[in-house]
């Protein structure tokens with residue numbers, strides 16, 4: 001029998017079997033600490049009240065077996081006893097200071113796995129005592145990472161000093177990087193300069209060095225990089241200019257050097273042309289305008305022209321665009337438009353014939369202008385529908401332009417045209433990490449807007465991404481330490497934080513759970529029930545990219561937290577969870593409907609926690625009526641959201657009190673009743689008529705048919 | 721204007737407008753980790769006023785004794801708003817400037833490109849790359865058996881540029897587009 005069988009038996013709640021296996025092993029190996037740890041692990045799962053005592057007893061026996069230390073610290077962590085979890089290893093350091101390296105390495109790896117920076121610092125600090133330089137840099141980095149998690153300036157200073165004292169002389173650029181994080185500027189400069197005498201700097205250290213030096217030193221280093229080493233880098237030009245001025249060089253002198261450089265190097269035009277603008281941005285106004293103008297003339301046929309000059313806030317006299325229908329003239333028109341001249345749609349239409357020659361994967365640059373125009377006129381349902389028609393027209397020429405597709409999704413979502421949203425989402429191929437930042441375009445409120453098996457599968461696929469992500473990050477963090485790639489590690493840790501505390505992750509889990517309940521889906525119920533239970537939200541990091549559309553996602557951090565508190569109460573209806581839910585609701589800024597809805601939940605929950613108080617029941621009897629619901633326009637997704645929310649509520653209330661259950665069932669039947677069926681259709685037909693009066697072409701008619709069809713498919717009536 | 725900076729993992733959150741390009745691949749996290757950890761200096765980005773405008777992912781591999789020690793460009797891509805400025809060319813030169821000396825000092829840089837991607841081929845030719853061999857069926861779904869069954873749809877060119885470490889020019893050849901190889905024969 002393998003020992004893993006015991007763990008598996010415990011994890012799958014096969015407790016009796018697990019106990020029999022443990023007893024067998026313990027009688028055979030009474031000295032083995034591992035079987036004792038397994039016994040405690042079993043107690044822990046069985047909620048045995050002696051678990052803590054037993055675990056501490058084992059801790060005090062100083063077990064060194066790696067399996068034991070790993071399991072024991074896991075038990076402590078799961079029980080919220082973080083100090084004791086660390087003590088598993090700290091005790092060994094005290095007792096066997098020269099003989100516990102494998103345990104320390106395990107502590108270190110575990111700390112990365114659970115993103116515990118304090119333990120990371122402690123474990124690396126103890127490792128560093130064995131004399132190996134590698135561990136000294138680990139420990140230094142450990143101190144730096146710890147400083148990133150605290151705010152107390154005094155502590156930061158102390159830890160930084162302690163860290164810097166551990167470090168030996170750096171031999172690689174990565175070690176040099178760790179030194180730069182902990183040493184004062186002068187020491188770092190010295191270390192870098194010494195290093196430079198024998199080995200080349202990598203880009204990271206070059207940038208660190210450039211940020212630390214000034215005056216004469218900065219001037220000669222930037223001069224060397226730009227003029228001798230072909231380091232054609234705009235920030236270096238900026239530093240070259242500022243240091244030249246600092247050491248008293250005249251602007252005309254610097255200007256001459258830049259012009260000279262420009263005339264001899266083919267690839268450097270954009271950087272040097274802007275360097276001249278930069279040079280005079282704090283100097284003579286006439287020269288500044290002159291070089292802005294030169295820049296504009298040189299680059300107005302390139303799409304980047306406006307964005308390059310934008311930070312300088314320059315007022316330019318624009319040159320007129322040639323007559324020829326060419327990409328260059330189109331780009332020139334686009335730049336002029338952004339500087340304030342011209343009409344978006346006129347530019348779009350004028351050069352449209354260029355799309356005939358372009359490859360499918362290139363985008364027609366004028367799309368950007370008309371998308372912005374469309375998205376700035378979407379106040380009314382009519383404008384939104386017009387917007388959809390216009391954007392769909394753009395896709396004829398540019399089916400793959402992601403900006404068009406992303407905005408289309410937003411406009412479709414206004415009417416909850418689910419299949420069209422999905423098809424646009426598929427077109428842009430959101431993959432891997434993009435799920436975290438762009439997944440919301442399709443999955444925003446999906447559990448309310450399309451509670452179906454297909455949506456469940458979509459969300460579960462997204463959830464899987466997060467599972468692999470977590471594993472990938474901790475494995476690679478260990479690798480990065482092992483390989484000494486220190487200048488990537490602080491950012492790996494930041495990235496890890498963003499992923500494990502990601503809004504979209506939490507939102508995916510809760511939406512899966514909601515659909516499981518809505519559809520009575522049995523396939524994942526056990527797994528997600530325990531996932532929801534185990535999620536404790538302290539901090540949420542919102543990684544959603546909302547720069548791609550004017551319309552922002554509807555789900556908010558505040559509401560997500562409330563939804564979790566609600567589900568936590570439903571899974572564990574106790575006073576603590578009630579208070580948490582109530583506290584989140586107090587002072588929240590929800591929509592009128594949501595405020596009303598969560599008040600229903602609050603009263604429902606109070607019936608559980610304070611059964612003697614009849615006011616909650618009376619409130620529900622009074623309010624659980626179709627007439628009390630303040631519906632939004634039936635045309636909109638808000639209406640569907642409200643409808644599903646009420647179904648969710650009724651389903652929940654059904655399992656409470658008998659009388660409330662009866663009312664809920666009645667309301668649910670009414671919600672499904674056919675009276676509601678045609679409201680959306682009728683409103684949409686009205687809207688179609690209005691549109692046809694202003695836009696009556698075959699294309700518009702066909703598009704409207706497609707949209708009606710999509711609306712019918714997504715109708716709330718189909719969600720039985 | 722362009723500045724160069726090392727790519728950091730979190731940058732993956734700021735390259736949506738680059739990676740939504742239909743010809744730009746989105747890789748697994750493991751892929752990005754691998755390059756960041758094994759070849760950290762060959763994975764960098766170009767930046768304009770804090771906007772990431774493009775990036776380069778490359779690696780060094782092969783044995784020097786077999787004349788295979790080289791730099792391989794795995795991905796180079798530019799935001800659509802910053803194209804036709806010479807940025808891809810500049811990024812490639814930036815890479816060259818790193819690997820053509822110690823500690824890398826590779827013999828050549830290479831990359832694979834679709835035979836039909838004339839645009840990219842032109843870009844690399846202007847930078848001094850030439851075709852080393854035509855890899856028959858490189859982008860196909862199945863492994864081909866016959867090296868003479870060329871097909872523009874799925875064949876790729878292995879393009880190379882020799883670096884100063886290859887003093888005698890042994891790693892490149894003329895008329896490489898007439899040399900056909902099968903994907904299974906390509907070690908690097």
Ligand SMILES: CC(C)(COP(=O)(O)OP(=O)(O)OC[C@H]1O[C@@H](n2cnc3c(N)ncnc32)[C@H](O)[C@@H]1OP(=O)(O)O)[C@@H](O)C(=O)NCCC(=O)NCCS
Pocket residue numbers: 741743744796797798799802803804805806807808809810832833839840842843844846
């Ligand atoms: C291919 C790509 C990297 C080119 O980037 P870029 O910065 O615009 O390229 P450059 O400005 O350095 O172009 C250099 C030369 O390549 C050729 N070229 C590049 N883009 C071209 C285009 N759209 N049409 C025609 N030729 C083109 C030209 O010869 C150009 O020189 P020129 O501008 O003096 O005429 C960019 O279009 C891209 O990111 N595409 C998507 C990803 C991809 O295909 N990567 C290449 C895989 S091998």
